[in-house]
Amino acid sequence: MKTKQPRQRSFFNTSLMSQLPPQTQEVVAHVLDRAKAHGVSAADVLLADGESLSVQVRLATVDRLTKAREKALGLRVFFDKRSASASTSDFSPRSLDRFVAETCALAQAVAEDPAAGLPDPQAMAQEFPDLDVYDPTALTVDQAMALAQRAEKAALDEDPRVTNSEGADCSTTAGAVVLANTHGFLGVHRSSRFSLSVTPVARDPDGSGMQRDYWYSVRRKFQWLDSPEAIGRTAAQRAIRRLGARKIGTQRVPVIFDQETAESLLGHLANAVSGYSLYKGASFLVGQLGKPIASECVSVEDHGRLLGGLGSRPFDGEGLPTRKTRVVENGVLTSYLLDTYSGRKLGLPSTGNASRGVGENPTVAPTNLYILPGSSSPEEIIKTVSHGLYVTELIGFGVNIVTGDYSRGAVGFWIENGELAYPVEEVTIAGNLKRMFAEIELVGNDLEFRGRIASPTIKIREMMVAGH
Amino acid sequence: MTNAENSKQVELAQFELHEHEVQRALSRVMARDVDYADIYFEWRMSESVSMEEGIVKRAVKSLDRGAGVRATAGEKTGFAYSDDLSPRDLELAAETARYIAQSPRGETPIAVTHRSGPSHNLYPLDTPYTEVATKERVELLNLIDEEARRYDPRITKVMASFHTEHKVIMIATSEGLLIGDVQPLSRLQVTCIAEDGTNRQVGSFGGGGRIGFAFYYEQDRARWYAREAARQAIVNLDAVDAPAGPMPVVLAGGWPGILLHEAVGHGLEADFNRRKTSAFSDLIGQPVASKVCTVVDDGTLPFRRGSLNIDDEGTPTSRTVLIEEGILRGYLTDRLNARLMGIPLTGNGRREDFRSVVLPRMTNTFMLAGESDPEEIIRSVKKGLYAVSFGGGQVDITNGKFVFSASEAYLIEDGRVTRPVKGATLIGNGPEALKRVSMVGHDLKLDEGIGTCGKDGQSVPVGVGLPTIRIDEITGGGTATRS
Incomplete structure (x- = not known):
């Protein structure tokens, strides 16, 4: 899957198998064969294999160099409606045989679950388009070191108030995931990831304390990374703008979430529309399918095949094809995010959102999830607020997905007459997610992907800000 | 054979290694300009079972083993790891780790000797978790559903999970130490949902x-956990909006000790202080708390989740006074x-x-008991x-701002809850x-043992503890305007 042109591949194509190192082929085939010999009614095997390099630089010298090669194999077995999963990193034949036997024994100890089982055979992914998520560029230690040094230097040179640093990090990983099951499905997905980040510390000459902030770039391809200088400068500016932050009075005001913090709100929504939260009754959106859950200016999409996307992959954690799902359409909840199991529990088909660690049961996760951009620029949104808070960082875990109750520590800027007036810290913002989504008044035009979840700037009509 | 010698053989056998192979890998990583090197071997068997809708549906098991090789030169650390323990892979990792020192290839012979076993044995178990049958685990979870539902008919969903791990570690260092530990x-x-x-x-x-x-059956703990989860869900059915703004807060003993973990613990980890990026940098000897506060980190409490016989660098854990009667006394350290x-080693070098890589981390962090009566502390608050009970917390080390989120809380009005x-x-x-x-109560309580930092x-397992305390003013992030 190294070529740029999308290519079609047929279901269980042997040419796919030939892309794998012979040892990997043998291991996957061997484990499935052993499982069948133990009498499983169905099984799947997930094998992940990867290499990583990470260099951390602090004050121009290398702080830490990490290099690794890893592999792990997960097996899930079904004896009709009983199921168990296990993982191992020991691929010696003797150890694998014992591993399969233990996994099968484990399944005998649990109760029958009517919804258990692999997806329907007809539903498995049959074509594997190239999603532009793999770049074979192998950075050397020296190259990675130089990139981290440049990013940190740019941050330190940006302003004399940047006096210290928690360091800069340049990391790269590349690897493959192989998924095979007893339906005869075999999928291989190769991907890579490059990241560069820096965390400068700024100090006010008046002695009002230190502030740190950071900036970063994460991409599937090396050439798509932002320049180290741009990352360093942005990081420095973000730290400096926090100097002299104050606490403000307790009051109800409009709150604007910047891209980074709005993304976290969308993450909470993803959690609430996950099939697992819903069938367990652990979501504030239980029973809301087809109903308005957000203001009309909000539309949300999950797109598993976005070219170059950090969450893109041709098939999900169960081998079902990924796709584009409209989760929210003009404020109305149009789809949950589901895998096979949670779909069965809710009487709905999977949306191809099975996510799975090696040796774990599938769960649901978004692929590339985003709020569709609106028409206002962030500056225009700020201009609509006479007194309010512009939030740039959130800390803590005060989010209750069952009730929607929301209360987190916030950092940002006080808005006065449509302008950012001064930095703010040591305040909380609180509300309820149901109401917060319903009260989104504006969605910005600034959608950018820096992760699997992305949001433009958004404005919420009113929240409680607690300070003095 | 001495006990120590015996334990060394057990651990080498666990990794299917001979002493000379460990020595050879270590010798390869020690080159000119490398100050220190170590190899950390780990073998971990984890097992989880989970229950929902009244049945135990899932069982998951994982075997994880591998080695991390580290070399340090001045402030620099070279680190490599491999999930393959073959001598060839160990040597490859050693070479990568040595790269950091930019030294020519060379070898410094290292002899590893088992200087002594761990200085304490804080968690001797009669039966390791690898010997507890899955069936027994399932039976434990089967107790939970009925007990929680019996608590109140408004309990509509009950979910429970039981996770165990059996971890064997072995550390070989360039100083000649070869030491191991078995860590259960x-x-x-x-979790209960009430409707x-x-x-x-x-x-x-x-x-x-x-x-x-057996711990979970003693004092009927498993059923008690079920009732407590159910009780909390039922209490929250009647919850009103929390007040917003500065107010006096009384924290109950136990898990609310997460306050200490966030407010001071992280800021006292040595790495941030060496880099002078902590809000506590250069404050040793200065007052950072009221006189009634003495805070310690103690990795030596028997059977506790945050305890360890040795840290992940082979240093025996200890009790470190962080704050003594309000004065900042010490930092938590790893070797580097x-x-x-x-400054001294405190036995706080830990890794997931x-x-x-090893970082300075907390173990069990708590405040020592004071003299106040807990009832009186509550009575002292007008409003x-x-x-x-709390969910998680978080801190910005550099500016010192921290949060922690209450999951069960009550109003105090005229000295009454x-x-x-x-x-x-x-x-x-x-x-x-x-x-x-x-005010600090005389009722120090440690948490129940579920904290992860x-x-x-x-992520590493930690513990926290606190007596009942009164904080005269802290900002509460509710939604209700205070009257």
């Missing part, structure tokens, strides 16, 4: 530690930071697994908040918050 760990957690009309609330409770399987700062309030985040400033602690993407 388990945790039972229950009353359209009002839906959640409650969670659990416990664990480096304890044997202790050496660079010229062989894939992770405020009484917080009993009255209505339950919805969960809310409390926010404060680390070097200042403890200066406002005016995250730092630089690494």
